[in-house]
Amino acid sequence: MTIGGTVRMSRTGKAFIVVLMVLFAIYFLIPVYVMLVNSVKPLAEIRAGNMMALPATFSLDYWARAWATAQIGVQPTGLRPYFINSIVMVVPSVILSTLIGALAGFVLSQWPVKHSKLIFGLILFGAFIPFQTVLIPMARILGMLRISGTTRGLVLVHTVYGVAFTTLFFRNSYAGIPHELVQSAQVDGAHFWKILTHVILPNSAAVMTVSVIWQTTNIWNDFLFGASFGGSRGQPMQVALNNLVSSSTGVLEYNVHFAGAMMAALPTLIIYLVSGRYFVRGLMSGSVKG
Amino acid sequence: MTSRIRLTSDDLMARLVLLPAIVITIVFVYGFILFTVYLSFTGSRILPIHTWVGFENYVRLFRLDHWYVALRNMGIFFVLYIGIATLLGLFLAILIDLHRFGERFFRPIFLYPMAISFIVTGTAWKWFLDPGIGLQHVVRMWGFTGFTFDWIKSSEMAIYTVVIAAIWQVSGFVMVIFLSGLRGIDHGTVESAVVDGAGYFQLYTKVIIPQLAGSFLSVFVILGHMAIKSYDLVIALTGGGPGRATALPSTFMYSYTFQRNQMGIGAASAVIMLLAIAVIIIPYIHSQVKEL
Numbered sequence: 001m002t003i004g005g006t007v008r009m010s011r012t013g014k015a016f017i018v019v020l021m022v023l024f025a026i027y028f029l030i031p032v033y034v035m036l037v038n039s040v041k042p043l044a045e046i047r048a049g050n051m052m053a054l055p056a057t058f059s060l061d062y063w064a065r066a067w068a069t070a071q072i073g074v075q076p077t078g079l080r081p082y083f084i085n086s087i088v089m090v091v092p093s094v095i096l097s098t099l100i101g102a103l104a105g106f107v108l109s110q111w112p113v114k115h116s117k118l119i120f121g122l123i124l125f126g127a128f129i130p131f132q133t134v135l136i137p138m139a140r141i142l143g144m145l146r147i148s149g150t151t152r153g154l155v156l157v158h159t160v161y162g163v164a165f166t167t168l169f170f171r172n173s174y175a176g177i178p179h180e181l182v183q184s185a186q187v188d189g190a191h192f193w194k195i196l197t198h199v200i201l202p203n204s205a206a207v208m209t210v211s212v213i214w215q216t217t218n219i220w221n222d223f224l225f226g227a228s229f230g231g232s233r234g235q236p237m238q239v240a241l242n243n244l245v246s247s248s249t250g251v252l253e254y255n256v257h258f259a260g261a262m263m264a265a266l267p268t269l270i271i272y273l274v275s276g277r278y279f280v281r282g283l284m285s286g287s288v289k290g
Numbered sequence: 291m292t293s294r295i296r297l298t299s300d301d302l303m304a305r306l307v308l309l310p311a312i313v314i315t316i317v318f319v320y321g322f323i324l325f326t327v328y329l330s331f332t333g334s335r336i337l338p339i340h341t342w343v344g345f346e347n348y349v350r351l352f353r354l355d356h357w358y359v360a361l362r363n364m365g366i367f368f369v370l371y372i373g374i375a376t377l378l379g380l381f382l383a384i385l386i387d388l389h390r391f392g393e394r395f396f397r398p399i400f401l402y403p404m405a406i407s408f409i410v411t412g413t414a415w416k417w418f419l420d421p422g423i424g425l426q427h428v429v430r431m432w433g434f435t436g437f438t439f440d441w442i443k444s445s446e447m448a449i450y451t452v453v454i455a456a457i458w459q460v461s462g463f464v465m466v467i468f469l470s471g472l473r474g475i476d477h478g479t480v481e482s483a484v485v486d487g488a489g490y491f492q493l494y495t496k497v498i499i500p501q502l503a504g505s506f507l508s509v510f511v512i513l514g515h516m517a518i519k520s521y522d523l524v525i526a527l528t529g530g531g532p533g534r535a536t537a538l539p540s541t542f543m544y545s546y547t548f549q550r551n552q553m554g555i556g557a558a559s560a561v562i563m564l565l566a567i568a569v570i571i572i573p574y575i576h577s578q579v580k581e582l
Contacts, residue, residue: 003472003498004388006480007490017389021396024382028399031414031458038417050431051417051424104311111304121579123311126319128571130519132543132560134322136329136553140338160318163311175582192303221407223522228548238409242526245413254417261413265406272405276398279405280466 032265039063039258046254062255066263070256072240073232073247079260082240086220089151089236093158094215100159101166101211106200108167109174110182120171126164134161135228142229149231157229158219165218166211169285173207174200206278213275214282217268237264323564330557338553347558357559359534360542363449367520367538370453371460372513378457379464379509380502384494386465387472397469401462408459412526415455416442445535448528452536455527456520464509471505472498507574514570518563539563 009017038046039062041055049056068078104123108116138157142148147156177200185195226236235243241264245257272279330348333341351357382400386392403411418424421440429437441447475498483497521540528536530545537545539559547556 002387002390002393003384003475003480004390004392006477007388007484007493009388014389017385018391021385021389021392024385025396025399028403028458028462031403031411031418034418035414046423051428100310100314103307107304107308111301113304113308117579117582119308119312120582121575122320123315124575124579125571126315128515128567128575129319129323130540130560130563130567132521132540133326133564134318135544135560136338136547136557137322137325138318160314163314164319167311192300217405221409223407223409223525227525228544238407238522241413242409245416245526246529254423257413257417261410265410268405268407269402272402273398276401280401283404283463283466284470 035258035261035265039066039255039262041255043251043253043255062253063259063263065253066244066256066259070244070253070260073243079237079240079244079263082235082237083263085151085230085234086237089154089158090216090219093155093162093219094212096155096159097162097166097215098208098211100163101168102170102204102208104163104167105170105172106174106196108171110177110179110200120167123164123167126161127168131161131224135224139228148229150234151230153229154225154234154236157225158215158222161225162215162219165214165285169207169211169214169282172285173204173210177203206281209275209278210282210285213271213278214285216271217279217282220268326557326560330554330561332554334553334557336551336553343554347554351555351558351562354555356534356537357539357542360537360539363536363538364518366449367453367456368514368517370450371456371517372510374453375457375460375464375513376506376509378461380468380499382461382465383468383472386469397462397465400465403459404463406459408522409526411455411459412523415451415458416527419451419454442528443532445532448532448536452520452524452527456523459523460513460516464513467509467512468502468505471502475501511570511574515567518567518570 034051037054038051040058040060041049042057042059045056066078067080067083069076070078072079072082107113108120113119139148142153142156145153145156147153181199182195185199190198220236221238222236223238223242226239227242230236230239241260244260329338331342331344332339333343333346386397386400419439419442421427421438421443426437426439429439442451479497479501480493483493488496519540520538521544524530524536524538524541530537530541539562543556543559543563546552546559
């Protein structure tokens with residue numbers, strides 16, 4: 001129930017609330033508006049003109065340049081190879097971390113395991129650590145495994161540091177499945193895997209969605225690991241975008257930068273627009289019990 | 291008897307599928323942390339070495355100007371980021387909760403910045419706050435030729451632009467936490483306050499906000515650990531500059547470990563970051579898990 005439903009507000013009051021919300025909406029939308037309109041304007045128009053104005057001359061050239069020919073570091077490859085790197089990195093990491101977390105979450109919530117609260121707490125702490133404390137040993141391990149500077153290395157990194165989040169999601173979701181359901185399946189003679197596939201899995205659609213969306217967004221948006229372990233060829237999209245924007249020598253091509261930033265933002269923005277409800281659930285799990 | 295044997299093999303299977311998460315946590319979280327703590331007591335420079343130097347790295351760390359700049363910036367950022375984002379997020383939640391359009395139309399708009407990366411946010415704000423082409427330029431073109439807003443180029447003020455961009459990104463998240471808190475309010479108390487003729491200000495400050503203590507705690511813990519971990523946004527927005535004016539502990543750690551080859555000192559700074567986060571997070575996890 002909302003407070004608005006309880007306190008009968010006057011018409012003027014309600015109008016005032018809407019005006020305030022519209023003003024805040026403008027504030028939140030301005031940065032993306034600025035990126036969008038200036039990504040299709042010629043450079044001269046940005047410099048001479050007004051950043052807030054709609055383009056006088058419209059062109060998709062700068063999107064094409066950001067995608068295919070812009071200078072990233074020393075290579076004029078555009079962002080395309082790095083966009084592909086990110087996809088190749090995200091898909092296996094999301095699947096692996098979700099699977100490991102789903103199994104752990106099931107056992108921790110539905111199976112009598114000694115010290116399950118302690119184990120859960122210790123796993124959960126991994127979701128909050130500053131990754132600066134693991135960078136040095138991780139660099140060593142990736143070097144020893146000969147996968148530093150590769151997308152495979154980043155898959156390992158994102159899988160292991162995603163497990164804390166996915167375990168949290170699944171443990172909390174599966175804790176809501178009545179114990180009686182699992183117990184009666186056991187009485188009927190169902191084994192571990194049968195319970196998992198016949199009792200738990202049919203109740204997993206929502207939490208799977210939450211986990212996949214959260215992990216995809218988080219891993220797509222990561223910068224620190226990508227910058228530390230991506231090398232020059234394995235670097236993901238966010239690292240390439242930062243290289244594009246910060247290392248430009250000569251003329252600063254703001255329009256190309258904005259087009260690149262939009263490309264880095266669009267995948268997660270689209271996911272958010274399509275399934276914002278699940279994104280919110282993932283966020284709320286961050287406060288453990290919501 | 292047979293059922294006991296079956297249960298045992300199932301119990302074994304349960305432990306087996308739990309194992310990956312446990313092994314990952316032991317190796318990649320606690321093992322790695324221990325290794326970093328160990329390195330912080332060695333004379334490691336470009337590569338890890340095993341010469342024990344005791345607390346020397348910590349002593350040297352706290353004598354460094356660069357570290358003081360990072361700590362001072364973290365202090366400013368921590369207080370303003372948490373303070374302003376909490377107030378703004380609470381205000382947005384109250385607005386949304388008061389109007390039936392709020393939840394459907396405005397919540398998604400207020401929250402979407404959380405779906406995009408710090409690098410994108412940093413890029414957008416970097417050029418939006420650039421005096422040459424951004425806000426200052428625009429306002430001057432509107433006729434206010436004396437308008438100046440060049441914080442991002444100023445060593446003294448640049449850290450506040452990091453605060454501005456970070457608040458823009460996180461306020462919607464804070465709003466969502468408070469919204470769920472508002473949904474748990476006892477409406478009996480709200481109704482009786484309305485019957486008693488309480489105005490809106492009194493209704494919120496005396497009746498509603500005091501019932502949101504749990505949400506305030508969640509917000510503080512989440513924003514607190516996010517503040518200490520902040521890295522990407524500063525890199526994209528200011529690159530830690532001008533000079534090292536917007537250095538944070540995270541950028542300090544990276545630069546000392548991987549660019550200046552002072553791994554021991556870098557490890558020591560990472561350990562300090564971990565301790566700061568542990569102080570906030572461990573009591574929180576403890577209280578939450580205990581209640582499960």
